[in-house]
Amino acid sequence: MLKVKHLKKNYASFSLDCSLEVKPGYMTGLIGQNGAGKSTTFKAILGLIHYEGLVEVFGRQTLNEEDKQLLGVVLSDSGFSGYLTISDIIPILKHLYKSFDQTFFLRMVNQFELPKNKKIKEFSTGMKAKLKVIVAMSHQAKLLILDEPTAGLDVIARDELLDMMRDYMAEDDQRSILISSHISSDLETICDDFYMIHNGRVMMHEDTDVLLSDYALLKVDFKQFEQLDKDYILKYKKESYGYSCLTNQKQYYTENYPDIVIENGHIDDVMTMMIRGE
Numbered sequence: 672m673l674k675v676k677h678l679k680k681n682y683a684s685f686s687l688d689c690s691l692e693v694k695p696g697y698m699t700g701l702i703g704q705n706g707a708g709k710s711t712t713f714k715a716i717l718g719l720i721h722y723e724g725l726v727e728v729f730g731r732q733t734l735n736e737e738d739k740q741l742l743g744v745v746l747s748d749s750g751f752s753g754y755l756t757i758s759d760i761i762p763i764l765k766h767l768y769k770s771f772d773q774t775f776f777l778r779m780v781n782q783f784e785l786p787k788n789k790k791i792k793e794f795s796t797g798m799k800a801k802l803k804v805i806v807a808m809s810h811q812a813k814l815l816i817l818d819e820p821t822a823g824l825d826v827i828a829r830d831e832l833l834d835m836m837r838d839y840m841a842e843d844d845q846r847s848i849l850i851s852s853h854i855s856s857d858l859e860t861i862c863d864d865f866y867m868i869h870n871g872r873v874m875m876h877e878d879t880d881v882l883l884s885d886y887a888l889l890k891v892d893f894k895q896f897e898q899l900d901k902d903y904i905l906k907y908k909k910e911s912y913g914y915s916c917l918t919n920q921k922q923y924y925t926e927n928y929p930d931i932v933i934e935n936g937h938i939d940d941v942m943t944m945m946i947r948g949e
């Protein structure tokens with residue numbers, strides 16, 4: 672569906688070299704701190720900035736008009752003119768997208784209680800975010816590229832949008848989504864796999880199932896740390912009680928070290944350890 676190989680972009684104080692893949696039927700997450708390179712990656716994939724390297728969407732390096740119809744996009748710094756209302760943008764969407772589904776669009780607008788005749792500039796951050804996602808989903812796209820679609824939303828609204836994405840995927844098993852978020856716990860509940868990006872480099876790619884079943888945090892005191900087999904420790908971090916250690920071989924430590932505290936891995940912990948651990 673989407674292949675990115677050594678996508679490179681250099682700014683004065685930042686360099687990106689990113690490779691990732693989104694398979695058909697997959698929802699793939701891209702997580703990283705502020706400034707890690709998520710938006711730059713998304714913009715390059717969409718051809719909005721110049722880059723080096725390979726980007727293939729639907730198996731092609733250059734998108735034709737039909738391909739563009741099959742893309743649904745949310746970018747953090749884009750949106751409709753604030754002077755328009757939802758009623759104003761319906762004819763624009765009809766014109767832009769051959770498969771624009773007005774019934775779905777209006778159903779979602781009503782479900783999220785968005786006013787149809789209020790200027791978008793008067794919308795709250797959350798209302799604007801919801802509108803952007805509804806628009807991206809309103810024209811039967813095969814691939815959704817969503818940069819921080821849940822930014823600025825409260826927990827309930829985030830949950831509603833995540834449900835909407837789940838429903839979107841469930842309707843057609845060939846649909847895919849590439850989604851970024853700095854709230855990694857959001858992605859844990861919906862993504863099949865995720866990439867972790869830091870300082871413009873992909874530090875990790877893992878299936879969510881594997882992360883939840885095989886990754887763990889070992890909490891050990893100084894003595895236990897000395898005696899610990901470090902072969903399967905990916906990162907460790909000094910704490911007041913000793914060390915926390917990240918492993919992707921939970922079972923090995925569960926079987927061989929029955930006395931140590933072993934906590935299940937979550938994306939947030941893994942990301943913190945991968946970035947801040949030694």
Ligand SMILES: Nc1ncnc2c1ncn2[C@@H]1O[C@H](COP(=O)(O)OP(=O)(O)OP(=O)(O)O)[C@@H](O)[C@H]1O
Binds near residue numbers: 703704705706707711
């Ligand atoms: N047009 C530009 N000119 C110079 N530097 C840029 C430009 N666009 C982005 N950068 C730099 O590239 C780096 C990555 O930015 P990017 O927006 O891709 O990060 P991000 O992971 O999306 O962060 P956030 O979560 O804060 O949106 C940052 O250091 C940013 O300052």
